[in-house]
Amino acid sequence: MNVLKVNGKEKTFAPDKMPATIVDLLKLLGIDSATVVAELDGQIIERANFAATALKDGQSIELVRFVGGG
Amino acid sequence: MASFALKLSKSVAGIAGLGGLGSNVAIALARAGVGKLIIADFDNVEQSNLNRQHFFIDQVGKSKVECMTENIRRVNPRVKVEGHKLMLAADNIPEIFANADCIAECFDSAGAKQMIVEMVLAKMSGVKIVSVSGLAGYGKSNDIKTKRVSPRLVMIGDGLTAIDNCKILTAARVGIAAMHQANAIIELLVDEIQI
Numbered sequence: 001m002n003v004l005k006v007n008g009k010e011k012t013f014a015p016d017k018m019p020a021t022i023v024d025l026l027k028l029l030g031i032d033s034a035t036v037v038a039e040l041d042g043q044i045i046e047r048a049n050f051a052a053t054a055l056k057d058g059q060s061i062e063l064v065r066f067v068g069g070g
Numbered sequence: 071m072a073s074f075a076l077k078l079s080k081s082v083a084g085i086a087g088l089g090g091l092g093s094n095v096a097i098a099l100a101r102a103g104v105g106k107l108i109i110a111d112f113d114n115v116e117q118s119n120l121n122r123q124h125f126f127i128d129q130v131g132k133s134k135v136e137c138m139t140e141n142i143r144r145v146n147p148r149v150k151v152e153g154h155k156l157m158l159a160a161d162n163i164p165e166i167f168a169n170a171d172c173i174a175e176c177f178d179s180a181g182a183k184q185m186i187v188e189m190v191l192a193k194m195s196g197v198k199i200v201s202v203s204g205l206a207g208y209g210k211s212n213d214i215k216t217k218r219v220s221p222r223l224v225m226i227g228d229g230l231t232a233i234d235n236c237k238i239l240t241a242a243r244v245g246i247a248a249m250h251q252a253n254a255i256i257e258l259l260v261d262e263i264q265i
Contacts, residue, residue: 035180037187039220044191047184062219066183067232069206069239070091070176 005060018057022050025061037064074260075103079148081259082106084170086158086186088113088134090244091202091251092176093124093141098252100142100149104259107142108170110154111135122241158182163189167197171263172255175201176248180232191222198262200254204228205247206236214243216250224258226250 002018004011004025019025022045026033038045039062045053055061083104085092088111096107111134115125129137135153142151154166158177163186167173173190177183183201190199204227205214213228226247233239 035184037184037191037223039191039223042220044188046188046192064187064201064203064219064223064225065229066180066187066201066203067227067230067234068178068180068183069204069231069233069236070087070089070178070183070202070244 002057004055004057007062019055021055022053022061025055026050026063029063031063031065035066037066038062039064077260077263078103078256079105081172081263082108082170083255083259084108084167084173085110085176086163086167086173087111087176087178088123088138089119089176089178090122090239090241091205091248092174093134093138094245094248095174095176095252095255096138096142097124097145098249099255100146102252102256103146104149104256106150106152106169108152108154108167109135109138110156110158110166111138112155112157122239122244158186160185160189164193167194170197172198172200172258174251174255175199176251178233187223191220198222198224198258200224200226200251200258202226202247202251204230204232205239205244206231206233207238208240208243211243211246214246214250216254224254226254 001012115129135155139151139153187201217225
């Protein structure tokens with residue numbers, strides 16, 4: 001099984017079900033990418049690069065979600 | 071104690087947006103004695119702002135930046151204020167906040183919040199940002215949390231209650247979030263910024 005740590009919690013995936021990119025992970029979680037900031041292993045990934053950023057077994061990703069109001 | 075006041079007096083904080091968050095964060099940081107505040111907002115004060123924003127009835131119709139500069143001066147005239155009446159965007163944020171040690175994200179829309187946090191983390195190395203997500207409604211005071219996401223990002227809020235579906239904003243609950251935000255900024259400025 002592959003493991004991704006998402007916001008501190010481990011998620012396991014069968015190797016063929018592992019989301020390939022950040023966009024795939026967001027789709028799986030039902031999150032709109034327009035309101036997310038992502039840090040992959042502590043490195044900021046700009047939204048424009050979500051589709052091009054591959055996810056690998058053992059990585060840790062922080063997804064910060066924004067809702068309106070201020 | 072002396073170093074607390076000294077560090078704050080030599081610090082620069084940016085405040086992106088002067089709504090319910092920004093207007094209250096600005097006043098809290100001015101009272102704390104932060105040396106310089108860089109404030110930015112394109113808007114004028116409206117009657118409907120007064121339910122939660124730190125402006126006064128006689129300021130309705132005037133520029134928020136101009137009014138907040140005056141309100142800060144009345145609280146603590148030693149604070150330097152640099153005001154920018156404009157719409158903050160990806161192409162002007164790095165320049166406007168270039169000298170800030172720390173930025174308070176005080177926007178209204180989720181997309182704008184995303185934009186500035188991404189911009190600061192990706193393009194403004196050395197600058198920290200304190201952002202807010204989830205402050206609508208009333209009650210549930212203790213659902214509003216401060217979380218250190220990473221070395222340069224602190225998130226405030228309950229992460230859930232959005233103005234889009236809740237429709238209610240109160241001085242009380244927005245104020246709780248704003249004071250979390252101001253408190254986090256003071257902590258970063260005093261404990262982590264090298265002066």
